[in-house]
Amino acid sequence: MAEPLFNRLCLVGIGLIGSSIARVAKKRGDIAKTIVVTTRRAETLQRVRELGIADVVEADAARAVEGCDGVIFCIPVGAYADAMRHIAPHLAPGAVLTDVGSTKGSVVRDLAPLMPEGVHLIPAHPMAGTEHSGPDAGFPELFEGRYCIVTPLPVSDPAAVEKVKELWRRCGSMIETMDPITHDKVVAIVSHLPHLIAFTICGTADDLAEETKEAVLKFAASGFRDFTRIAASDVDMWRDVFLNNREAVLEMLSRFSEDAHAFGRAIRRGEAGFIEDRIKRGRKIRRSLIERKQA
C-alpha cells in the first residue's frame, strides 16, 4: 500500500459526497491516516459515529481542522465564507484546503481573500452524485470512472495541486484541469441549466388543473419522467449553485430561451424545415454522445 496522502484529513460536512470520500478513504487506507469529520447538526454527528466512517467526530469545525494537513469543504457553496471565517485561525501552516462544490468562481471569490498565509487553496469539483443526500447516501464507488475537475489558481503551489489530483485519482476519478471561469461555463450548460429546466417543468406541471396534473403523472413515461430524475436533488446545494453561478447560468438560460422561442415561432408559422433541422441537431448531439460512450 502507498503511503497515505494525508496524515490527518478533515471533512467539513458529511452529505453524499463527504461520506463517500470518508468511505473510500476508510476502504483504501492510503488516503489519510486519520479521518476527522465535522458537521453542525448533532443528529448527523451521531449518525456518522454509528456508521463508523470517521476516526474522529467533532462538532466544532475550528477544533476539527486543528493539526490537519488536508481539509475538504463538503458543504453547500453558499456556506463556504462563514465556515472559512470560523476555521481560518485554526488551519495548520502548509495545509491543503480543497472542496467539492459545483461552482468554482464563487469558491475563489469567497475563500481566496480569507486564506491564511501558507495554507493552499486548490478548488476541485468531483462530477458525481445521485439523487440521494445525507451521510447514509454515500458509497465508496461513487467517484469511480467519473471526472474530477481541479481548478488551481495561477499562484497555487504545484505540490499541493498534485496532492489534490492524487486524492481524486485514488478515489477512482479521471482528472481534468481548468480555470474556474471555464469550469463554471461548462457546468452551467451540462448541469445547471438542465437542473433549472427540470425544476421548472415540474413546477409547470404542478400548476396545471388537477385533472390534467393527474394525467401528467399517469403518462409521465412519455418523456416527462426523464426530466424529473434530476429534479430530486438536494435543496440547499442547488439553491447555492444557482446563486453562486449566476452569470453563467443566466447566460445559458438566455441562449436556451432564445432557441426555444425560435422553435415555438417555427411551430406557429408551420416552418417544417426549421423544425427538421432542430430535430436533426438533437440526433447529431445524441450520436456524438453514443460514439464517446457517454450516452
Add this chain to the structure above:
Amino acid sequence: MAEPLFNRLCLVGIGLIGSSIARVAKKRGDIAKTIVVTTRRAETLQRVRELGIADVVEADAARAVEGCDGVIFCIPVGAYADAMRHIAPHLAPGAVLTDVGSTKGSVVRDLAPLMPEGVHLIPAHPMAGTEHSGPDAGFPELFEGRYCIVTPLPVSDPAAVEKVKELWRRCGSMIETMDPITHDKVVAIVSHLPHLIAFTICGTADDLAEETKEAVLKFAASGFRDFTRIAASDVDMWRDVFLNNREAVLEMLSRFSEDAHAFGRAIRRGEAGFIEDRIKRGRKIRRSLIERKQA
C-alpha cells in the same frame, strides 16, 4: 385461442410501431387472420418480406386495404389526409380505421371529413416507443404494460370502439379513454414539450464555441445526457407532431417559458426563497412519480 379480432388487418406504414403490431399479431395469432402491410418505399417493402412479419405485402395502399375489416395508420400524422384520399374509395363497408399517431385532434380534423359512409374512425395512441425507427426496430413486447389512449368521437359505433380497445389489450396495453382535445393537452406537457426542450438544448450546446462544446460532450453525464436520450427520435414523426399539435404545444411552451424566466429572475435578484420553492416542487413531483411507480 380466442377468435381473431380481424379477418384481414392492413397496416399502412411499417416503422417501429407498425412492425411491432405486426410482430405481436404474428406471435399471438388472435389479432388478425391475415396481416397486410403497405408502405411506399420499395426497400422497406422488401425488408418486410425478408422479416416475414406480414402475410401480404403490397406497394399500393388502395389495393392493400381492399377487403380489410381493419386498417391501422402507422405513418407520420402529417401524411394521413393524403393517404386517406387515396384509400377512401377502396375501404370495405363496416371496416374499422384506427391509427397510432401522437396527436389526436389533427387526426379527427384531417380524417373525419374524408371517411366513407359506414367506415368507423376510432383514433388511438399507444404510448410506447424507443429511440429507434424502421421495420427492424419493432418487437412484440413494445406495448406491454404501456398505456394506449383511445379517443372515440361522440358518434363512434360502440362495437368498433370496443374492437380497437380489445386490439390494444391483446397487445398488452392498459386502455384509457379521452376526448381528442384533452389527449392533445396531456401529451403536449408529458411528451411534446420535453421533446421540444431536448431538441432545443442540444441545439444550444451545438452552437457553443468548439472548445466548450467539446467539454459539454465530455461532461454530459452531469444532467445534460438525460435530456439527449429523447432527442434521438424520428425526424418526420416529430416534425409532424409539432405541426399537428400546434396550439397545445405553444400553450405549454409559453407556460414553461414564463416559469423559466421567473426562475432566471430569481437567480438574478438572489431570491433564495423562490429558488428553494421551485426545487421543492420538483422534488414533490418526483416523489409522486416514485409513489405511483412511474419513476
